[in-house]
Amino acid sequence: MATRSEDQLGIKWDKCVADTLLKMGGGLAVGAVFSLMFFKRRAWPMTFGLGSGLGMGYSNCQHSFDEPYLVRADRVKVRTAQQETAGPESLG
Template sequence: MAATTSEIIQRKTQRPASEDLLSEKWDKCLSNLVVKSALGAGFGIIFSILLFKRRAWPVSFGLGIGAGRSYAECDQEFKGAAGGVTKAVGERLQRS
């Protein structure tokens, strides 16, 4: 039984395009950077006020810890895609 044109088009539109997957990864990485850096800076502000007599270095340290953790997770996400399908992408491909 031959597939009709509408069935072929429907199958192609169900699979996510590689550009969409890459954009999704970048969006996740950037939002992760903002959230983790803000949390690190927030903890730095709290520790600066409570323990370190309002010094600036705990804020910078917390900001750097948050940004570094975010970078590590993004690096792992992108390197995982080079070696194979990552867990999130694999789940998304299985749903379609």
């Protein structure tokens, strides 16, 4: 049974939101550890970690949504100049 395109889009959005939240949480946690251990409890390492997590999540979402439009190298057919001048009947 085939799924509807709306359902596939919803699944992609759910995965993107979950992935982005996980990456932001991980970046925030790593930033908090670095802030406590190395940077005298400054706020910028946590902000940097949060922003890095958001950027990675956004990049993964962009890749996920652009996936149907990728050109697959195994499906590309190369034509030579001789085949183009011969016409479609000789391509067989």
